[in-house]
Amino acid sequence: MTSKALDALRIVLVGTQHPGNIGSAARAMKTMGLSRLCLVTPECATDADEARAMAVGAEDLIGTALRADVLDDALADCTQVYGCTARRRHVALPEWTPREAAARAIAEVQAGGTVALLFGRERSGLSNDELQRCHAAIHIPTNPEFSSLNLAAAVQVLSYELRLAALAAAEPPPPAERGDPPATQAELEGLFEHLDRALVAIDFHKGRSPVTVLRRLRRLFLRARLNEREVRILHGILADAERMARLAAERRQ
Amino acid sequence: MTSKALDALRIVLVGTQHPGNIGSAARAMKTMGLSRLCLVTPECATDADEARAMAVGAEDLIGTALRADVLDDALADCTQVYGCTARRRHVALPEWTPREAAARAIAEVQAGGTVALLFGRERSGLSNDELQRCHAAIHIPTNPEFSSLNLAAAVQVLSYELRLAALAAAEPPPPAERGDPPATQAELEGLFEHLDRALVAIDFHKGRSPVTVLRRLRRLFLRARLNEREVRILHGILADAERMARLAAERRQ
Numbered sequence: 001m002t003s004k005a006l007d008a009l010r011i012v013l014v015g016t017q018h019p020g021n022i023g024s025a026a027r028a029m030k031t032m033g034l035s036r037l038c039l040v041t042p043e044c045a046t047d048a049d050e051a052r053a054m055a056v057g058a059e060d061l062i063g064t065a066l067r068a069d070v071l072d073d074a075l076a077d078c079t080q081v082y083g084c085t086a087r088r089r090h091v092a093l094p095e096w097t098p099r100e101a102a103a104r105a106i107a108e109v110q111a112g113g114t115v116a117l118l119f120g121r122e123r124s125g126l127s128n129d130e131l132q133r134c135h136a137a138i139h140i141p142t143n144p145e146f147s148s149l150n151l152a153a154a155v156q157v158l159s160y161e162l163r164l165a166a167l168a169a170a171e172p173p174p175p176a177e178r179g180d181p182p183a184t185q186a187e188l189e190g191l192f193e194h195l196d197r198a199l200v201a202i203d204f205h206k207g208r209s210p211v212t213v214l215r216r217l218r219r220l221f222l223r224a225r226l227n228e229r230e231v232r233i234l235h236g237i238l239a240d241a242e243r244m245a246r247l248a249a250e251r252r253q
Numbered sequence: 254m255t256s257k258a259l260d261a262l263r264i265v266l267v268g269t270q271h272p273g274n275i276g277s278a279a280r281a282m283k284t285m286g287l288s289r290l291c292l293v294t295p296e297c298a299t300d301a302d303e304a305r306a307m308a309v310g311a312e313d314l315i316g317t318a319l320r321a322d323v324l325d326d327a328l329a330d331c332t333q334v335y336g337c338t339a340r341r342r343h344v345a346l347p348e349w350t351p352r353e354a355a356a357r358a359i360a361e362v363q364a365g366g367t368v369a370l371l372f373g374r375e376r377s378g379l380s381n382d383e384l385q386r387c388h389a390a391i392h393i394p395t396n397p398e399f400s401s402l403n404l405a406a407a408v409q410v411l412s413y414e415l416r417l418a419a420l421a422a423a424e425p426p427p428p429a430e431r432g433d434p435p436a437t438q439a440e441l442e443g444l445f446e447h448l449d450r451a452l453v454a455i456d457f458h459k460g461r462s463p464v465t466v467l468r469r470l471r472r473l474f475l476r477a478r479l480n481e482r483e484v485r486i487l488h489g490i491l492a493d494a495e496r497m498a499r500l501a502a503e504r505r506q
Contacts, residue, residue, distance in 0.1 A: 224477035244497035251504030
């Protein structure tokens with residue numbers, strides 16, 4: 001699954017100015033298992049000796065790279081497009097970290113989509129017009145006093161996060177929890193309602209407001225990412241506590 | 254705190270062969286806020302034009318770099334040393350991912366330590382003798398069919414993870430949980446014992462073995478990383494459930 005997921009990811013270099021960066025970007029991609037390179041209106045020779053010299057074994061990615069004269073041609077069959085930006089731009093786009101973007105990209109390709117990651121020119125990045133083709137912007141959290149990330153270094157960071165996300169998605173769940181699907185939101189809400197009733201039944205509040213404690217318990221159980229079986233166990237405990245409260249109440253009558 | 258943490262991290266390049274890689278490594282470090290470069294027995298001129306050309310604004314890191322003729326001199330004041338390896342070696346060292354290594358390095362510098370990350374030669378990496386000075390090996394999870402990561406690219410990936418770890422460590426805890434310290438292991442064990450007694454009291458098991466369900470609940474609450482206040486709330490709920498069970502039992506007598 002890992003390599004299949006990575007095959008549906010496209011690295012699109014727009015207007016690249018230095019052939020060495022094309023070679024280094026190809027090498028960065030290949031070390032992380034990515035293979036689909038696309039070169040849009042490069043401002044340098046893409047098969048220059050310098051490009052091949054920097055590829056060091058990843059020349060095949062340059063050879064098979066898609067070439068496009070218009071950005072839209074490079075993106076035509078993509079279901080999601082993310083643009084890598086060094087600075088915050090005046091384009092209203094959701095802004096993701098590389099890690100968030102990688103998780104979303106892998107989820108998209110697992111659902112059958114194709115995702116393009118756009119990297120702009122060395123000097124000026126992506127234009128606003130190019131960013132307007134993107135579903136989201138990716139911002140690598142650099143040192144605010146020196147954010148001059150090399151183009152191939154940016155491709156390296158994103159390719160690395162994409163590989164980790166693909167490996168994580170391909171991993172089987174931990175053995176103990178295998179076969180226990182995560183609880184749905186409706187199941188969790190059902191549990192919280194039961195919890196609310198049970199706390200009243202066992203007289204937990206003793207006159208205090210239940211709001212704060214219920215909010216805390218809700219946060220705790222959401223954080224734990226309960227699975228279906230755990231929700232059933234907790235319902236069972238609450239039901240028995242309620243049963244005891246009923247028996248105790250019958251006694252008082 | 255972020256920059257202070259990053260200042261106690263040293264990137265040590267051992268036997269570097271290409272001056273361009275020293276420049277690119279310096280640039281990679283500086284984009285992520287790292288500044289302490291150390292060059293041990295480089296096999297190239299470290300102030301060559303090529304090094305400065307690739308640094309593109311990070312020449313200062315080359316200028317202020319420590320230079321050492323012997324690796325031990327570069328590591329003398331370090332409290333932890335991690336070695337970056339491309340391949341698995343015949344050296345018995347714990348092996349960490351970049352993410353694990355970054356989290357441990359930041360924890361170490363927050364505790365007042367100094368951490369060195371070692372990067373070996375372009376062609377042959379670190380020698381076994383050099384790795385034997387390390388507390389752990391870092392393995393970047395590359396494509397097994399093409400693991401030829403450029404030296405500066407490896408420095409970029411590690412520097413990026415170190416920056417993220419430093420930023421995460423500097424972040425205040427979420428507002429709602431602020432002021433509630435995490436529960437200690439002893440507090441959690443006390444909660445699990447109470448849970449055990451309460452489940453018996455409310456007759457949750459009904460003749461079945463309690464082992465599996467207790468194991469599941471233990472896993473759930475460990476995963477949730479309870480804080481002290483949450484432990485107190487859960488104790489309170491269990492105490493009230495037990496109280497109801499006692500009242501119900503008195504009725505049956």
